[in-house]
Amino acid sequence: MSENQSQMTKQEHAGFPWKQVIGLFISLALTVLALWIAVGLSLPVHVTLTIIVGLAIFQAFIQLFMFMHVTEGTEPVHQIIGIIFGIYVAFAVVAGTLWILAYTI
Amino acid sequence: MTDSVLRLHERDKSSLPIEYSKEEGDLRIVGFWIFLAAELVLFGTLFGTYLVLQSHTAGGPTAKDLFEIGPVMAETIVLLVSSFTCGLSTIELRRHNTKGLIAWLIVTILLGLVFVGLEANEFYTYAVHEGATLSRSAFLSGFFVLLGTHGCHVSLGIVWIIGILLQLAKRGITPVTARKAFMVGLYWHFLDVVWIFIFTAVYLTGWVI
Numbered sequence: 001m002s003e004n005q006s007q008m009t010k011q012e013h014a015g016f017p018w019k020q021v022i023g024l025f026i027s028l029a030l031t032v033l034a035l036w037i038a039v040g041l042s043l044p045v046h047v048t049l050t051i052i053v054g055l056a057i058f059q060a061f062i063q064l065f066m067f068m069h070v071t072e073g074t075e076p077v078h079q080i081i082g083i084i085f086g087i088y089v090a091f092a093v094v095a096g097t098l099w100i101l102a103y104t105i
Numbered sequence: 106m107t108d109s110v111l112r113l114h115e116r117d118k119s120s121l122p123i124e125y126s127k128e129e130g131d132l133r134i135v136g137f138w139i140f141l142a143a144e145l146v147l148f149g150t151l152f153g154t155y156l157v158l159q160s161h162t163a164g165g166p167t168a169k170d171l172f173e174i175g176p177v178m179a180e181t182i183v184l185l186v187s188s189f190t191c192g193l194s195t196i197e198l199r200r201h202n203t204k205g206l207i208a209w210l211i212v213t214i215l216l217g218l219v220f221v222g223l224e225a226n227e228f229y230t231y232a233v234h235e236g237a238t239l240s241r242s243a244f245l246s247g248f249f250v251l252l253g254t255h256g257c258h259v260s261l262g263i264v265w266i267i268g269i270l271l272q273l274a275k276r277g278i279t280p281v282t283a284r285k286a287f288m289v290g291l292y293w294h295f296l297d298v299v300w301i302f303i304f305t306a307v308y309l310t311g312w313v314i
Contacts, residue, residue: 024189056305079138086142090149097153
């Protein structure tokens with residue numbers, strides 16, 4: 001485990017930053033794809049919304065893993081638990097608000 | 106038992122990047138992740154508010170009337186690329202290349218300034234040419250508060266990176282400046298994540314609905 005990690009750190013030190021470049025291109029592709037689905041296609045509204053929100057979540061995870069190195073550190077489990085809890089509360093706030101207010105007049 | 110666990114820690118640390126090399130730096134980075142989790146919740150409340158108020162335009166301009174594809178895509182691409190250059194700065198940090206780190210951070214703040222300029226221009230166009238001010242409708246209040254909060258964060262990020270640049274120029278890469286440069290990078294990527302959701306929930310949704 002420890003050897004594996006040091007190997008990975010060394011690889012990251014040398015050579016072309018492939019991880020970053022791939023992350024950038026996937027992000028740009030997802031952005032343009034989401035724009036095309038929303039503006040170019042005329043799918044039913046709820047289908048479009050589901051797809052673009054899915055693409056946004058996917059893109060956020062790319063940032064988290066490819067750029068933010070969320071799995072690094074002495075004990076990355078601490079920050080991962082913190083972030084998962086943050087995502088959970090933020091999701092509960094947004095989804096809960098929309099859900100409750102969908103039933104008002 | 107406890108002793109051996111502690112020693113395992115020490116050994117693991119030597120294989121980690123420089124910003125984790127001191128116990129304090131390590132703890133502060135974890136603490137910063139917790140701060141980002143709290144920021145996530147802050148933006149969550151603003152997104153919830155905006156999405157509920159989106160349809161309450163009070164006879165004023167709607168999302169479809171206001172949002173234009175060109176400027177929005179320009180802002181999105183500029184911020185995405187700045188997140189990329191910020192990622193490159195972290196790579197230079199790990200190579201202990203002070204000049205490369207400073208150069209990529211400067212590129213990042215320049216792109217950040219372009220983004221803030223584009224956003225200020227967008228707000229100005231809405232408020233002055235279209236009469237869509239903060240107080241015009243609930244939709245616009247939600248819009249300006251959500252995007253304004255994000256824009257303030259980006260502006261603060263620019264000031265923060267300039268502060269880190271001064272320290273790097275003076276002291277070079279030490280465990281302390283490395284930790285600070287890494288943390289400001291995390292902050293910058295986080296702002297890009299928030300923008301991805303603004304792009305989707307505000308602009309794309311505005312064009313669809």
